[in-house]
Amino acid sequence: MNRLSYIIRRLIQMIPVFFIVTVLVFVLIRCIPGDPALTMLGDRATHEMIEAYRQKIGYYDPLWLQYFIFLKDLLHFDLGSSLRYSEPVINLILERLPVTIGLTVSVVFFTVVIGFPLGFMAGKKRNKLPDYIIRIYSLFGLSAPQFWVGLMLLLMFGVKIKLFPVSNWGDTLPEHIMALILPGITQALGIMAVIIRNLRNNVVDISGTSYVTFARSKGLSEGRIDLRYIFRNALLPTTTILSLWIASLLGGCIIIETVFNLPGLGALMINSVLSRDYSVIQGGVLIFVITVLIINLITDIIYSMLDPRVTLN
Amino acid sequence: GSSASSSNSSAKGSEAASSGSSSADASGTLKDRFTMARPIDSDNLDPVTNQYKYDIWVLASICEGLVKIGDDGSTVEPCLAKSWDKSEDGLTWTFHLLPDIKFSDGTPVTGADWVFSFERAMKHDESIFYTYCKSIDSVEAPDDTTFVLHLKYVDPSILTNLCMCNMVVQSKAYYDKVGEDNYINGPVATGPYYIKDWKKGEYLLLAKNPYYRDTVNMNEIMLKVVSDAQTRELMLQSGEVDLITEVPFNNINDLNSQDGITALGLPAGQERYFIINHRHKPFDNEKVREAIRDAVDIPQIINVVLAGQGQEANTFIPNACMYWDDSVPYPKRDVEKAKELLKEAGYPNGFSFEYCIVSGDSVQEQIATIVKQQLAEVGITANIVVYENAAFRDKYANNGLDFYVGQWTIQSNDPTSIADYWFIYDQSDAYMSGYKNDQLTKLNELAKHELDDNKRAEYFKQMQETFYKDAVAIPIYWGTFPIAYSDKVKDFVQSPLGYYRFQYVKCYK
Amino acid sequence: MSEYTLKNNNSEVLLSVKHLRKEFPIKQTIFDIIQKKEKKKLTAVDDVSIDIYKGENLGIVGESGCGKTTFAKSAIQLYKPNSGEVFFEGIDITKVSRRELRKLCRNFQMIFQDPFSSLNPRMSVRDVLSEALTVHKIVEKSKVNTKIANLIDMVGLNIDQLDRFPGEFSGGQQQRIGIARALALNPKLIIADEPVSALDVSIQAQIINLIKDLQERLGITFIFISHDLRVVRYVTTRVVVMYLGKIIETADTEKLYRNPLHPYTKILLESNPNLDPRKREKKSLIEGEPPSPIDLPKGCRFCKRCKYAMDICHEKEPDLKEIRPGHKAACFKL
Amino acid sequence: MENNILEVKNLKMHYVSKYETVKAINDISFSVKKGETFGLVGESGCGKSSVCKTLLQLLPPNAKFMGGSIKYKGKELIGLSNKELQKIRGREISMSFQELMTALNPVTKVKEQIYEQFIGLKMTKQEKYAKAVNLLKLVGIPSPEQRLEEYVHQFSGGMRQRIMIAIALAAQPSMLLADEPTTALDVTIQDQIIKLINSLKETLGMSIILVTHDLGVVSQMCDSIAVMYAGSIVETGDTLTIFSKPRHPYTEGLIRSMPKDDGSKDRLESIEGAPPNLNNLPKGCSFAERCKYATEICINQMPPLKEVGENHYSKCFHTDLLINSKGLIEL
Amino acid sequence: MDIRCSAVADTSAKSFIEKKKQNILIDTFILILKSKALVIGLIIIGIMLVLALFPSVFTKFDPNYIDGNAIMLSPCTTHWFGTDMYGRDLFSRVIYATRLDLFIGVSAMFVPFAIGTSLGLISGYYGGKVDALIMRIVDILMSFPYMVLCIMIVAIIGAGIKSLLIAMWLVDWKNYARLIRSEVMIVKNSDFIQAAKVMGFSDKRILLRHILPNVLSSALVYAASDIVVCMMASAGLSFLGIGVQPPTPEWGALIALGKTSLSKSWWQSFFPGIFLILSGFGFSLIGDGMSDLLRTRGR
Numbered sequence A: 001m002n003r004l005s006y007i008i009r010r011l012i013q014m015i016p017v018f019f020i021v022t023v024l025v026f027v028l029i030r031c032i033p034g035d036p037a038l039t040m041l042g043d044r045a046t047h048e049m050i051e052a053y054r055q056k057i058g059y060y061d062p063l064w065l066q067y068f069i070f071l072k073d074l075l076h077f078d079l080g081s082s083l084r085y086s087e088p089v090i091n092l093i094l095e096r097l098p099v100t101i102g103l104t105v106s107v108v109f110f111t112v113v114i115g116f117p118l119g120f121m122a123g124k125k126r127n128k129l130p131d132y133i134i135r136i137y138s139l140f141g142l143s144a145p146q147f148w149v150g151l152m153l154l155l156m157f158g159v160k161i162k163l164f165p166v167s168n169w170g171d172t173l174p175e176h177i178m179a180l181i182l183p184g185i186t187q188a189l190g191i192m193a194v195i196i197r198n199l200r201n202n203v204v205d206i207s208g209t210s211y212v213t214f215a216r217s218k219g220l221s222e223g224r225i226d227l228r229y230i231f232r233n234a235l236l237p238t239t240t241i242l243s244l245w246i247a248s249l250l251g252g253c254i255i256i257e258t259v260f261n262l263p264g265l266g267a268l269m270i271n272s273v274l275s276r277d278y279s280v281i282q283g284g285v286l287i288f289v290i291t292v293l294i295i296n297l298i299t300d301i302i303y304s305m306l307d308p309r310v311t312l313n
Numbered sequence B: 001g002s003s004a005s006s007s008n009s010s011a012k013g014s015e016a017a018s019s020g021s022s023s024a025d026a027s028g029t030l031k032d033r034f035t036m037a038r039p040i041d042s043d044n045l046d047p048v049t050n051q052y053k054y055d056i057w058v059l060a061s062i063c064e065g066l067v068k069i070g071d072d073g074s075t076v077e078p079c080l081a082k083s084w085d086k087s088e089d090g091l092t093w094t095f096h097l098l099p100d101i102k103f104s105d106g107t108p109v110t111g112a113d114w115v116f117s118f119e120r121a122m123k124h125d126e127s128i129f130y131t132y133c134k135s136i137d138s139v140e141a142p143d144d145t146t147f148v149l150h151l152k153y154v155d156p157s158i159l160t161n162l163c164m165c166n167m168v169v170q171s172k173a174y175y176d177k178v179g180e181d182n183y184i185n186g187p188v189a190t191g192p193y194y195i196k197d198w199k200k201g202e203y204l205l206l207a208k209n210p211y212y213r214d215t216v217n218m219n220e221i222m223l224k225v226v227s228d229a230q231t232r233e234l235m236l237q238s239g240e241v242d243l244i245t246e247v248p249f250n251n252i253n254d255l256n257s258q259d260g261i262t263a264l265g266l267p268a269g270q271e272r273y274f275i276i277n278h279r280h281k282p283f284d285n286e287k288v289r290e291a292i293r294d295a296v297d298i299p300q301i302i303n304v305v306l307a308g309q310g311q312e313a314n315t316f317i318p319n320a321c322m323y324w325d326d327s328v329p330y331p332k333r334d335v336e337k338a339k340e341l342l343k344e345a346g347y348p349n350g351f352s353f354e355y356c357i358v359s360g361d362s363v364q365e366q367i368a369t370i371v372k373q374q375l376a377e378v379g380i381t382a383n384i385v386v387y388e389n390a391a392f393r394d395k396y397a398n399n400g401l402d403f404y405v406g407q408w409t410i411q412s413n414d415p416t417s418i419a420d421y422w423f424i425y426d427q428s429d430a431y432m433s434g435y436k437n438d439q440l441t442k443l444n445e446l447a448k449h450e451l452d453d454n455k456r457a458e459y460f461k462q463m464q465e466t467f468y469k470d471a472v473a474i475p476i477y478w479g480t481f482p483i484a485y486s487d488k489v490k491d492f493v494q495s496p497l498g499y500y501r502f503q504y505v506k507c508y509k
Numbered sequence C: 001m002s003e004y005t006l007k008n009n010n011s012e013v014l015l016s017v018k019h020l021r022k023e024f025p026i027k028q029t030i031f032d033i034i035q036k037k038e039k040k041k042l043t044a045v046d047d048v049s050i051d052i053y054k055g056e057n058l059g060i061v062g063e064s065g066c067g068k069t070t071f072a073k074s075a076i077q078l079y080k081p082n083s084g085e086v087f088f089e090g091i092d093i094t095k096v097s098r099r100e101l102r103k104l105c106r107n108f109q110m111i112f113q114d115p116f117s118s119l120n121p122r123m124s125v126r127d128v129l130s131e132a133l134t135v136h137k138i139v140e141k142s143k144v145n146t147k148i149a150n151l152i153d154m155v156g157l158n159i160d161q162l163d164r165f166p167g168e169f170s171g172g173q174q175q176r177i178g179i180a181r182a183l184a185l186n187p188k189l190i191i192a193d194e195p196v197s198a199l200d201v202s203i204q205a206q207i208i209n210l211i212k213d214l215q216e217r218l219g220i221t222f223i224f225i226s227h228d229l230r231v232v233r234y235v236t237t238r239v240v241v242m243y244l245g246k247i248i249e250t251a252d253t254e255k256l257y258r259n260p261l262h263p264y265t266k267i268l269l270e271s272n273p274n275l276d277p278r279k280r281e282k283k284s285l286i287e288g289e290p291p292s293p294i295d296l297p298k299g300c301r302f303c304k305r306c307k308y309a310m311d312i313c314h315e316k317e318p319d320l321k322e323i324r325p326g327h328k329a330a331c332f333k334l
Numbered sequence D: 001m002e003n004n005i006l007e008v009k010n011l012k013m014h015y016v017s018k019y020e021t022v023k024a025i026n027d028i029s030f031s032v033k034k035g036e037t038f039g040l041v042g043e044s045g046c047g048k049s050s051v052c053k054t055l056l057q058l059l060p061p062n063a064k065f066m067g068g069s070i071k072y073k074g075k076e077l078i079g080l081s082n083k084e085l086q087k088i089r090g091r092e093i094s095m096s097f098q099e100l101m102t103a104l105n106p107v108t109k110v111k112e113q114i115y116e117q118f119i120g121l122k123m124t125k126q127e128k129y130a131k132a133v134n135l136l137k138l139v140g141i142p143s144p145e146q147r148l149e150e151y152v153h154q155f156s157g158g159m160r161q162r163i164m165i166a167i168a169l170a171a172q173p174s175m176l177l178a179d180e181p182t183t184a185l186d187v188t189i190q191d192q193i194i195k196l197i198n199s200l201k202e203t204l205g206m207s208i209i210l211v212t213h214d215l216g217v218v219s220q221m222c223d224s225i226a227v228m229y230a231g232s233i234v235e236t237g238d239t240l241t242i243f244s245k246p247r248h249p250y251t252e253g254l255i256r257s258m259p260k261d262d263g264s265k266d267r268l269e270s271i272e273g274a275p276p277n278l279n280n281l282p283k284g285c286s287f288a289e290r291c292k293y294a295t296e297i298c299i300n301q302m303p304p305l306k307e308v309g310e311n312h313y314s315k316c317f318h319t320d321l322l323i324n325s326k327g328l329i330e331l
Numbered sequence E: 001m002d003i004r005c006s007a008v009a010d011t012s013a014k015s016f017i018e019k020k021k022q023n024i025l026i027d028t029f030i031l032i033l034k035s036k037a038l039v040i041g042l043i044i045i046g047i048m049l050v051l052a053l054f055p056s057v058f059t060k061f062d063p064n065y066i067d068g069n070a071i072m073l074s075p076c077t078t079h080w081f082g083t084d085m086y087g088r089d090l091f092s093r094v095i096y097a098t099r100l101d102l103f104i105g106v107s108a109m110f111v112p113f114a115i116g117t118s119l120g121l122i123s124g125y126y127g128g129k130v131d132a133l134i135m136r137i138v139d140i141l142m143s144f145p146y147m148v149l150c151i152m153i154v155a156i157i158g159a160g161i162k163s164l165l166i167a168m169w170l171v172d173w174k175n176y177a178r179l180i181r182s183e184v185m186i187v188k189n190s191d192f193i194q195a196a197k198v199m200g201f202s203d204k205r206i207l208l209r210h211i212l213p214n215v216l217s218s219a220l221v222y223a224a225s226d227i228v229v230c231m232m233a234s235a236g237l238s239f240l241g242i243g244v245q246p247p248t249p250e251w252g253a254l255i256a257l258g259k260t261s262l263s264k265s266w267w268q269s270f271f272p273g274i275f276l277i278l279s280g281f282g283f284s285l286i287g288d289g290m291s292d293l294l295r296t297r298g299r
Ligand SMILES: Nc1ncnc2c1ncn2[C@@H]1O[C@H](COP(=O)(O)OP(=O)(O)OP(=O)(O)O)[C@@H](O)[C@H]1O
Pocket: C024, C042, C043, C044, C062, C063, C064, C065, C066, C067, C068, C069, C070, C071, C113, C227, C293
């Protein structure tokens, strides 16, 4: 199928999902107990103050009206402004988005750099010592709590060896990069386990396919076969899994963000839920949904480019 | 004026607060910037509409008013007003202002700024600080060095109230420029520091006010937000920050034992209570409440949870406040008596209730863990239920909580506001406990308008005694601000009210 | 052989397929929809009509992809045909409800092309057979085991292989399990879709013999799909030649083999490799690939590869007409 | 012998797994002459593909070489290093695989898969392209320029078979192992492939080992054949002889179970029973169990490969009984 | 060849059934024994199960008893794993936590597994509108940030394992549904399903007897490692302070509690961590072993 038309169709398909998610967030967030007035005003608020605040934020407006206003603003790319920070939501999000994206990139980087070779090696040396070591290591990665690993790494590389900052998002790119290394490794450790296992199985499967044997019969060198045939083909399904993880990373790094004190979207979202900062939650989820859908689209397209068998529909 | 009763705590406060002043060596050179990490960011630095302690504490280094609370937290000292006169009837106060005061942007402070600032505070009746300026009828500034207050009625605590952050002088020109909506990003004022950069949720950077009339040591103060306590500690250990706040109590000793780090609890005007909802059975029964008071073992709580960094409390007024009464009995564990009381109340086999805690508050969680066992020993079953913050508040506002730990942090050493919160039922359902006692409400009202210090003290004594007698709530402890800092830091001052006095702090290279 | 011809013409019709057409849709792009392009489709079976007589064995041959399987599957409603009717003993099974169809199903069974994939890899032979027997209550509960033993015996498998899984059998054995399963329901018609193409000659012979025996003994009607022309000649009584979804020739087996009319049939028969090593042809008889069933050419479907093609062949589609008694073909040259 | 391009002696190979040992090749010897098409015939699973893969040493990890020798142009292939083998594979001996649907890399263009054969040869891009186009033309793929840019899944089965042959021929090997090149295809395409390989053999002067179980294909292509059963060669000789005068019961059975071309409807003679399990071979002749001539000795002893005619060998104790057996064709 | 219609005696056939069935069990058992991963995994989880069922046999301490005299003891002969800041015995807390943790892991996996499998089956088999609907729901769940949803649920029903479980139940099925659906799509086109249709079987029977057993294996393997992920998620929630209600012992919560003094009292998070990792190991090994087994059983 024509790629462009495919993209357009996928974008059109996103609209209902997107729409339903907005409704869902909108309703859900207002269904849960806790009202912004109480959280914003704190312990000492009197009944009158609470009342006044509620009036101000339109707490008593019917839900559909609130939603309507939300949609109307949305059409002007206005996500409203944060109750807590009194700042346009879009600014809040845009401020934190780079951190989250940076973190995601770092995680993917380490997953790829460490996980791919290990997974490949485990598959090549199937049921030999390296395979066992790598598999046990990956199991460890899967079942060690992130915050624990994170704190341990900080203790080791932040405090004892002072190689990386414990927490310094900083202002310059090198500072940002330094700040992202340890969190990237920590989060990658868990994901890597999945990637390694998946890649290993793929390598085992692909090594046994007849096109690899056929390639050998052509007299190609082992290195070329490993790289061009086994690794490349084994990677395809793994990338899909990786992309699923990337999507969930964008919204779910809260623990890493907390441990490493990164000013990312996860922390913002969680804090906003905790303080019932409605517009931030709505805006955040919206941005998140769009990002996830677009990432999915991109992976599908990339996948179809890498694997000609996959048709886009 | 200050009362004698608070003097002992203030003395202790000033000693501990000005850390390590003895070894003030001239050899070291100062760093450019002092960095501290705290768990939560300020939300709103509008002096009038802010709500959180994290706002007020910082504002204390940004804004100044006519008078200020001393660093020990108990005395009222002159600030921008060098002296003041009070009219005969006590309704007109005339303040004589320091000359040539400038805002941090270099513009001079004028009478118009004063009037604007006060009128704004008086206009915002939804502000939680509104009560402090309730008694003011009007203000005027005959010239740039004189400022006059007209009161509606005689207000004995007017001077302490004037120390509050909502009655500080701010630049009207700046306000007009940015408008009400953006004002939460902070005012332009006259304090030793001004807000240089603020990335919400990430950091707040203060810079030295070049026009400040006094010495200010550090060029910049960086307040980082680091929500995880463990990460804060690691940052201190790695030298990324010079000072951290809200150290978990049980780590204080550990941190202290490390080279180059000092950890301690600064005295705080902070009190925790077990708050019992009188509207829920069986807590409507006074005997039951007393039984609980007898069942809990507060020294153990202080030992385990605070690692000893706290002081047993006896009444609803923190000991850092005026009119605190030492003679009110302290809760004391007596298991037999508690059982007896339960039997009398008709619960010989105990009962069970919901002990509500807010998620993420480790102190609350730890207290709950211990109290659960202590209560179990008299036959009462406490089911610990964790609520996420907003849900907790919702339940709290709708009388849904059975039993929880409340915390009050004072903002002024006058106990009026806390007494209001406990005894003006309509305002807050008596700290949401549902306790209603008209007599106490009346006493509180009397104390508010009484100019005679002794008489006021007497009213407050009565309130405290009744509070104990009715077992309204169970005071637990007066807390401390647990901080830890590197030995490079000298003279960090946080007053018992929590105010940061950044002008004193020195941080060496 | 003439006796078969006679027999067929006198028998009653068991299954009558009328103007059957099956198309597979091709997905459209958004632009196609916007531009209101006509929906593309793959025509796998195009207007096929044929009567199948009781007791006969009808062979279907043709190039791979010409729609043999699709025809068989749409005839018994495994694929919903796009148009056309199929009468089974006078009942139009394209119109009956799903429920009724389910009941009718036991009368016609199918042996699938790929013996392995036609068996559930997680059901043992016993499970497969007993399920068929019990769901339709073919025999009493107590007799199920006996019946299974009979069936297994009938297809020449050993009873102690009953609890094995399909993966543990060879292709020929798997094919026999498929046959046993089909026989379990006592069907009147069995469609055997290339039942021997996956097998070796030696096993192939066993299956062929089995089919012949079944037909003789139980009088079951067969539709036998294969591209092995030798086997078809051996097994069937009548043959249908398909090309690109259409029947192009049909006749009694021997008639057709002895005297093929359609050019394609001729090529097909000659393509069958000669068993005599001394008779080797140098040149391939057929060139090129069949056209795509998506964009069917106008005119005769074979004309592009036909060396006798005339102008009219590119213009019009020839009808299937009776050239000789009992021998129909679709070609203008005839 | 001088004109033998390949000589295989006493080849043995087993597949060893945790659970069983599959004796896939049991003592096989044969030789292939220059320019000859040699057929390996036998029912599926008897080890034909395993022989081919052993020749090129392309065996899966669980395969265990048990002995024997493979001499190609007088040079011993067993024991060669991987590097040396790489020079033989594709350049000298190449192979087209049975698994035509899966033997080509699905994610690279056909062009690249052909180009890979030119690695090491100093060729410019244009030369490579021209050669690739030529190859596709040679195997009869229309519009090769366009087809080179396509991926494998865009080709039909017959096309894939041709592409595989094209790749196998790209480096102009002296020998082609064609593993069931026609099995999965229908008669017309099968016919095309047969004719294609036959003509290629003539123009390029290759030797071919053709693996199949279709006797029709054998008759159209092979000069001599070896009939395999359960991992060993049971009969070998030139095609005409074996087709006309089979001297092994299994060969005879195979031939008899073919339906005749003449329309006769006599009952087919099938070989009863199934081939033995390769992980549990009988002590004696592996065909004994299904053999109508079998006697005690067949069960207890392994028969030797006896010469029964000129260049005609049979692995049976009872070749004499078969002296008059009827073949597929009359001479 | 003649057709042997010999009537096989009823009884002999019957006796054959029983014998064979037994053999299948034994065969399976032997196969299991041959897979080292599976055996080790089963042993680990078996031990865990014993600990979970009879914790009191292994320790004499009450896991919740606060002993003011035993605060923060390092591991010693009485307190094998040391004590925590309240003076509670860590060994007994870790042991008593086993039951809850296994429960969390298994139930957080099982319900989504059941829901996802059913919906995946239906979606894949019927296709069309039902499929579109289910897949849109999956899309929505996929694109909804998980932690935010988790906290919302915590807000609605309170903190604790209950909300964690509900959150997982609500969200996690999507993975199973996708997995199963994609396999059903393949299997439903295979000939044996058509064979079942032509045999006149009902949809229910085809779905449950014919499709399900063929698509379940990959979901099962996924489920085994999913258990670990679920247990990890509960540890994460404890870290955020919305995990189990204190003082209930739970590994994640124990680690989270211990992490406040990592450098001083390493044992507090170390031992529960070891148990968490060990059970993770156990379940993953079972998953690996199962995939091996299913592979050998398959073809
Ligand atoms: N489910 C399907 N969806 C789309 N196209 C199909 C489907 N099944 C078959 N086709 C197409 O319909 C045409 C006829 O296929 P069919 O399987 O009926 O051929 P056949 O004659 O049985 O071939 P073979 O000899 O290879 O079995 C082919 O072009 C095929 O690609």
